[in-house]
Amino acid sequence: MRLGRTGLMVSKLGFGGIPIQRPPLDSAIRVMHRAFELGINFVDTSIAYGDSEIRIGQALKGHRGKVHVATKGSWSSQEATRRTMKESLKRLEVDYIDLWQFHNIRDIPAFEAVVAPGGAFEAAQEALESGIIKHLGFSTHNIDVAIRGVESGLFETVMYPFDFIAREAQEKLIPLAEKHDVGFISMKPFAGGNIWDANLALKFLLQYSNVLLLPGMERVSEVEENIGVVDGIWEINVEERKRMDEIRSNMGSRFCRQCMYCMPCPFGVEIWLLTYMKNLYRLWPKEQIVSGRFDDAAKTGALCTKCGLCETRCPYGLPIREMIDENMLYHEQMKREN
Numbered sequence: 001m002r003l004g005r006t007g008l009m010v011s012k013l014g015f016g017g018i019p020i021q022r023p024p025l026d027s028a029i030r031v032m033h034r035a036f037e038l039g040i041n042f043v044d045t046s047i048a049y050g051d052s053e054i055r056i057g058q059a060l061k062g063h064r065g066k067v068h069v070a071t072k073g074s075w076s077s078q079e080a081t082r083r084t085m086k087e088s089l090k091r092l093e094v095d096y097i098d099l100w101q102f103h104n105i106r107d108i109p110a111f112e113a114v115v116a117p118g119g120a121f122e123a124a125q126e127a128l129e130s131g132i133i134k135h136l137g138f139s140t141h142n143i144d145v146a147i148r149g150v151e152s153g154l155f156e157t158v159m160y161p162f163d164f165i166a167r168e169a170q171e172k173l174i175p176l177a178e179k180h181d182v183g184f185i186s187m188k189p190f191a192g193g194n195i196w197d198a199n200l201a202l203k204f205l206l207q208y209s210n211v212l213l214l215p216g217m218e219r220v221s222e223v224e225e226n227i228g229v230v231d232g233i234w235e236i237n238v239e240e241r242k243r244m245d246e247i248r249s250n251m252g253s254r255f256c257r258q259c260m261y262c263m264p265c266p267f268g269v270e271i272w273l274l275t276y277m278k279n280l281y282r283l284w285p286k287e288q289i290v291s292g293r294f295d296d297a298a299k300t301g302a303l304c305t306k307c308g309l310c311e312t313r314c315p316y317g318l319p320i321r322e323m324i325d326e327n328m329l330y331h332e333q334m335k336r337e338n
Contacts, residue, residue, distance in 0.1 A: 003042075003212060004183030006135040006156045008068050008098065010042040012206070013230045014185070016216035017045030017052040022284060023218050025055060032059035034220045036067060038227045044159075044185070044214055045092075046072035046103055047084050053091035060094070069094060072103035072139060075114045081123040089132060099157060100124065100133040105140045106261055111148055114138075121154065139187060141259035142315060146173050150182045157183040162211065163191045164204040164244045165251050178210045185212045193279040194255050198225050200244055206234040253316060254323075262310035262320060269304045270297035275320055277327035281334060290335045301328040 003010045015035050020028045032043070032055075043060075045052045053071060060067060069092060073084030085100060102120065105111050115121045127133045137157030140146050146160045150173070158177055162169045163186070177184040186205055195201045198215075205213045206229075213230075217223050236244075256275040265271050273280070273294065280289055288294065301324050310320045 001209070001212065002183075003099075003185075004156055004177070004210075005181040006099065006183055008042075008135065008183075010068055010212060011040050012213060013040055013202075013226055014042035014044055014212050014214040015040050016214045017043060017056055018049050019216035019218035019283070020055055021050045021052050025058070028055045028218070029059045031218060031220055031223060032056065033063070035217065035223045036063050038223060040223070040227070041066060042068045042070065042212065042214075044070040044072075044099075047074075047088050047091070048072070048103060053088055057091055057093040060092070064094065068098040070099035070101065070137075071097055072101040075102040075105060075110070075120040075138075078118070078120055078123040081120040082127075085123075085127055085132060096131060097133045099135045099137055100127065101136070101157065101159060102138040104260065105138055105142070105145050105149070106259075107142055108144055108148065111145050115152065115154060137183070137185075139185075141257060141261070143168055143173065147176060150176050150180050153180070155182060157185055159185040159187045159214075161188045161192075161257055162186040162205065163189050163195060163201060165191045165194065165248050166257070170208075174208060174211065183212065184208075184210055185214055187214060188257065189213050189215050191251070192255070192257055192276075193283050194251055195247065197243070197247075198222075199229050200240060200247070202226060202229040203234060203236050203240065204244060206230065207236070254318065256318065256323070257316065259315065261313045261315055265300075265303075265310060267303045267305055267307075268300055269310075269324070270300045271310050271320060271324065273297045274301050274324045274327050275318065277331050281330075286334065286338065289331075290338045295331075295335070298328065298331045301325075 001012050045056050071088045074080035113119055124136050135156045137155050138149050139159035146158050149155050150158055160169050189205055190201050205211055260272055262271045306321050
């Protein structure tokens, strides 16, 4: 498919770079090589995703000419933008980045600061002119920011959450992106790990001709399963649609999308982890959660004063204080059973 006015011809299925941090390095490279072998030619990551860029850089050796590389970085200032671009080039071990994106522009005031004279956008323009980035986009969890960015004419791509549970983008944003020839990249097609059925998750998105699917993958079997869906029949049958509706109804809206708007907590609570804890146990080896950095982060729940500031920031209206309590209890239970 053509990724909007970037003109990049990309595989319908891209490769999301968050989960590739989890397996051993040699396994991670094997997963990415299998993806390349099966025709995936778009890889997305961020300087904020641990060592993801470094791992992708290792896997790209010998494949760079066949793979479009996208990453994301800071928009807080011109200096931060230049610094994160330079660091990403080094970590990825590449001379240029095919698509560089401002990472998670949180709200309209932040967007206006990015594009204002003297803002981070000017640093990105410099990078475009020098050739170290070829195309420019942005990611956000805020629908108003997404719409503003698409309508601005300043960006070639938008990355926004879209799946059969969170369908906010389908009514206006996706048609708007198509109208303005802005490439639409579907962030979190599995609803941040809340949808387990690849067939349902991907089939829903395959109904949209201008949407690039970007699931994270960490196993060869996942790559092969996802490619199998894309290479199969895209039509959704009655039974599949019924199952989607059931899952959507059961999930409701009470789950964390990891947008991070709740952060930082003035008291040091790692809210992002404590609202997502049960998914972490599904996604990561248990031994890595019950001790070490995840456990250290979970312990910060004891610092919560129940002030509720995080809930005023949450764009999804989640009962964060309640979820923190529930997930702390769940984590302690898992530790006892370990």
